[in-house]
Amino acid sequence: MATPKKAGPARAEAGGAPQRLIEQMALWSHIARKEGLLALEAQVALLADPFMKKGLQLLVDGAEPDRLRDLLEIEIVAYEDQMKLAARVWEAAGGYAPTIGILGAVMGLIQVMENLSDPSKLGAGIAVAFVATIYGVGSANLVFLPVGKKLMANISRLVAMRDMFVDGLVGIANGDNPRIIESRLQGYVV
Numbered sequence: 001m002a003t004p005k006k007a008g009p010a011r012a013e014a015g016g017a018p019q020r021l022i023e024q025m026a027l028w029s030h031i032a033r034k035e036g037l038l039a040l041e042a043q044v045a046l047l048a049d050p051f052m053k054k055g056l057q058l059l060v061d062g063a064e065p066d067r068l069r070d071l072l073e074i075e076i077v078a079y080e081d082q083m084k085l086a087a088r089v090w091e092a093a094g095g096y097a098p099t100i101g102i103l104g105a106v107m108g109l110i111q112v113m114e115n116l117s118d119p120s121k122l123g124a125g126i127a128v129a130f131v132a133t134i135y136g137v138g139s140a141n142l143v144f145l146p147v148g149k150k151l152m153a154n155i156s157r158l159v160a161m162r163d164m165f166v167d168g169l170v171g172i173a174n175g176d177n178p179r180i181i182e183s184r185l186q187g188y189v190v
Contacts, residue, residue: 018161018185018188018189019189021161021164021165021168021185022164022168022182022185022186025165025168025169025171025172025181025182025185026178026181026182028040028043028056028168028172029171029172029176029177029178029181029182030178031043032172032175033177033178037059037060037062037172040056040059040060041060043056044056044057044060051072051075051079051162051165052165054072054075055068055072055165055166055169056169058072058169059169059173064173065170065173065174068166068169068173069166069170072162072165072169073166076159076162076163076166079158079159080155080159083151083155083159084152084155086151087148087151087152087155088148089148090144090147090148090151091145091148093140093144093148094140094141094143094144094145094148095140097137097139097140097144098136098137098140099136100132100136101132101134101135101136101140102132102133102136103132104129104131104135104136105128105130105132106129107128107129107132108125108126108127108128108129108130108131108132110125111124111125111128112125112126112129113125160188163188164185164188167184167185167188168181168184168185
């Protein structure tokens with residue numbers, strides 16, 4: 001590994017690119033190893049992400065590694081639950097959309113039944129039935145469910161970044177070698 005860079009603005013965020021976070025953790029590990037944990041206090045003010053701020057501040061304040069992990073993992077679970085609420089709305093819409101399409105189809109068939117005596121009006125009712133079904137199934141499978149899946153994938157990525165961040169902080173708190181920390185964090189990157 002190359003020599004550590006000078007401590008500049010901490011740009012890594014729990015939602016940022018994994019490689020940037022690994023570089024930031026390696027830098028902090030070098031600083032902590034050479035100058036002590038208190039030297040990282042200047043880095044806290046440079047962070048924009050409140051989760052990272054809290055984690056680094058706990059590290060600087062001397063929190064025990066296990067306690068640090070416990071506190072931050074509680075926040076990760078709460079964060080994940082909150083973020084999944086939005087994805088669940090889209091997934092629920094994907095579940096209900098075909099039902100609404102079927103309701104539209106039934107309405108179209110009711111119109112057909114009302115006009116059995118007039119064959120010229122049957123086509124409009126049948127068209128409504130088919131169009132409603134297509135809209136319901138199409139919106140579920142082309143919009144709602146894919147958006148829900150994409151949100152879930154993004155949430156998983158963000159949670160993995162936070163887990164990675166916590167693992168790096170715990171490594172620094174344990175006094176692990178910066179190369180070991182960096183190598184362990186590379187395991188998160190697939």
